Amino acid sequence: MRFVLSVFLGALALAVVASPASAQSGSATLDAVKARGYLMCGVSDGLAGFSNPDAQGNWSGLDVDFCRAIAAAIFDDPNAVRFTPSTAKERFTALQSGEFDLLSRNTTWTMQRDIALGFTFAGIIYYDGQGFIVRGAEGTTSALQLNGATVCTQSGTTTELNIADYFTANNMTYELLTFEKEAEALQAYDEGRCDAYTTDQSGLYAARLEMRNADEHIILPEIISKEPLGPLVRQGDDRWADIVRWVLFAQINAEELGVTSANVGEMTGSSNPEIRRLLGVEGEFGASMGLTNDWAVRIIRHMGNYGEMFERNVGEGSILKIARGINALWSKGGLQYAPPVR
Amino acid sequence: MAMSPKREPIWADARLRGFVLQALFLAAVVALLAMFALNAAENLRALNRASGFGFLDQVAGFDIAFHLIDYGRASTFLDALWVGLLNTLLVAVIGIVLATVLGFLLGIGQLSSNWLVAKLATAYIEFVRNVPLLLQIFFWYFSMMSPLPRPQSAIEIGGVAFLSNRGLFVPRIEGVEGSGLFLIVLAACVSAFFLLRRLSHKRRERTGTPLPMLPISLGLLAIVPAAAFFLTGVPFTADIPVLAGRNFTGGMAITPELIALVLALSLYTASYIGEIVRSGIEGVPKGQAEASAALGLSRGQRLRLVIIPQAMRIIIPPLTSQYLNLTKNSSLAAAIAFPDLVHVFAGTALNQTGQAIEILAITMIIYLAISLLTSLAMNVYNARIQLKER
Known part of the structure; x- marks a missing residue:
């Protein structure tokens, strides 16, 4: 009911309070x-x-x-x-x-x-992409062996649509149990109500840690959807939107240029024009967004570049130990690519 | 000093004044609602968001595990709405029947002269009423999960039904050629039986001797239907579930989600109905029980013929609100993945379309309609059993 209430209040807020988004300067x-x-x-x-x-x-x-x-x-x-x-x-x-x-x-x-x-x-x-986790002892090694399976997931996500597409495309039947909360969906899978649990693959690594016996479960190789x-x-x-977008770009550019939380101080003295523009030594890029010119220095000093953030939270430095894979920089065979600061 | 006849000012007329004020109030309410609607539409346009009811005809794109009507990923959002609505009604109807039966047993049990029965009923009511319903739903759902085996080692019941953690699979009875004729004969027999029973009652009141009901019921309820059953050539087949791979196919599946939800809802509501029934029975004057005892009625007859009919007048109104509560509480289904109206439509469909205002309006109107219809039915029943004052 909490959901219904909050949606209702949200709808009410739209109906009563929200004034049309005005186009102010800045x-x-x-x-x-x-x-x-x-x-x-x-x-x-x-x-x-x-x-x-x-x-x-x-x-x-x-x-x-x-x-x-x-x-x-x-x-x-x-x-x-x-x-x-x-x-x-x-x-x-x-x-x-x-x-x-x-x-x-x-x-x-x-x-x-x-x-x-x-x-x-x-x-x-x-x-990311949607994947499946199953009990290894059942001998399933591919998502294509899931014909007739009962699958648990959380409601309110793209997974409900992806799985319908995937099973239809591969002529397989399935039964989907969608739970309101992830905790119950995981518990039902762990109790054996479902043959598989599905969500974004990054989430499966986290989900596996929640199981009573994490080693019994394997993540199937198939990725059935694109989940950016x-x-x-x-x-x-x-x-x-520009500010949010460029904070991310600044972190990706910083990784590409080798600027880290450890060396960002000395990097401001760098002679590389790209680094000088990113860190606000040259140009008025921060001010043009309504921020200060050392905006990127602040980001990287406190939070690090994209790579540092990735390793710390989901990569080798974390409990999840997810490989960079397609999330590596474009220059290292991945997809992460940011437009230049200029 | 002569009084000149004075015309009353127009606002002094209480009826006219009342009418105008009511009309003004109604106009203000309508204007306010219209303002809400217009403002919402305006804001949605300003936010570049889709609005309107066109989405109902679009392909939903998601599957629903438990559906009473045909449904697949290519069905529309409107179909999804129907699936959800029927599931909600299914849970509500089964839940109400079970809760009523158990509730009456609990209510009568509380007043039992058997100490153990009375205390057990009271303890049950106090315990179940005071534990949150959502917890009870989780309890039944997850506690039935562990002891149940996997489908591969399902518990077999007579070779035709199978119980596993995928649910209870039972044979589905399907009519073939001739089944229509058989059902018509059966319906005719049953209605003839009820008609004759009524006649028999009337005759007993008039003359003191009833019709010979034993041979009549034997003939109408057993011999004729049995003859028709074989004469139409056994017009039914049973689709027996079989294990195929990971799960059973065929037959009819009663899922653990449905069982847990219905169980929790009816056990919980029964505890309230038990209290309503007890108070209703205690509300009947003691003299009624004593008088009927003096007439020589047995304990059962006293309860059935004298006490309960009078208690019903007290019981029905609060009982109605328990029925409404049960129906509305069924929206907790989302927590254990049973696809009821709120879960399917105000949940998944809302999320896929993002049209919160339209979807919540539809959902609220449906719940309102269900509640009003239930109240109407109960009010009609209540009016019928009220004290007949002649």
Whole structure:
């Protein structure tokens, strides 16, 4: 019922309160964030590696760190963020009704969300795809052996559509059990109600750690969909979307140029013009966005470049130990590529 | 001083004044609602968001595990709405029947002269009423999961039904040629039986001797239907579930989600109905029970013929609100993946289309309609059993 209530309140807010997004000079959202003194960021209700609170309520993860990077760019303080967890079902209504300034919540960029829901996706922070986890003892080695399977998943995501497409395309039957919350979906799978559990592959690594006996479960090799995950904002404030987009680009460019949290201080003295522009030694790039010119220095000093953020949260430095794979830089055979600062 | 006849001012007319004020109030409410609707439409346009009800004809693109009507990924959002609605009604109807039966047993049990029965009923009611319903749903769902075997080692019931953690698979009875004729004969026999029973009642009241009901019921309910069954050539086949790969196919599946939801809802609501029934029975004046005892009625007859009919007048109104509660509580189904109306339509469909206002409006109107129809039916019943004042 909490979901229905929040959606209802969101709908009511749309009906009663929200005035049409006005086109002020600059970014209304940025002005509001500065006046408020902190950033409001929508995250997941708990997904290891992406946004996960610990027992003390401290959030960690890739999506969380990205919000901190934006706060660092604006306030030079990565802790000037308030995180609001939202379920897969609630997230869009919550963003639409202004509960947060951006949604950084392992959310797949789809055409329908971009256009019909009235959002702007600011970039792709993680290239993901939907996969399956099964009990290894049952001898399943490929998703094509899942004919007749019962599959558990969480509702409110693209997975419900992807799995319908995949099983139809491969002439297989299946039964999908969609749970409101991930915790119950995982528990039902772990109890044996389902043959497989499906979600984005990055989520499967996190899910495996939740199982009673993690070693019994294997992640099948097939990726059945494209799931480009990225931060998104409400449509109508293009300048704000630009800021979110360029914070991500700055982190990717920094990795490519070898600027890390450890060496960013000395890098400001670099003679490389690309580095000098990125770090604000040359040009007025930060000021043109309504930030300070050392915006990228702030981001990298506090949160590191993209590679550092990846390794710390989902890569080798984390419990998930996901390989960079297609999330490596374009120059290293991956897909991460950022336009130049110039 | 002469009083000149004075015309009353127009606002002094209480009826006219009341009418105008009511009309003004209604106009204000309508205007407010219209403002909400226009403002919402305007804002949605400004936010570049899709609106309107056109999405109902679009392909839904997702599957629903439990559906009473044909449904697949190529079905429309409107079909999904129907699937959800029928599932909600299924849970509500089964739940109401079970909760009523158990509730009446609990209510009567609480007043039992048997100490153990009375205390057990009271303990049950106090315990179940005071534990949150969502917890009870989870309890039944997950506690039935562990003891149940995998489909490959399902518990076989007479070779035709199978119980596993995929649910209870039972044979599905399908009519073949001649089944229509048989059903018509059966319906005719049953209605003839009820008609004759009524006649028999009337005759007993008039003359003191009833019709010979034993041979009549034997003939109408057993011999004629049995003859028709074989004469039409046994017009039914049973589709028996068989294990194929990972799961059973064929037959009819009663899923653990449905069982857990219905069980939790009816056990929970029964505890409230038990209290309603007890208070209803205790609300009947003691003299009624004593008088009927004095007339020589047995304990069962006293309850059935004197107490319960009078208690029903007290029981029905609060019972109605329990039925409505049960129906509305069925929306907790989403927590254990049972595809009810809220889960399928106000959940998945909302998420895929993003049209929150339209979908929530439809969902709320449907729940309102279900509730009003239930209330109407119960009010009609209530009016029928009210004290007849002649």
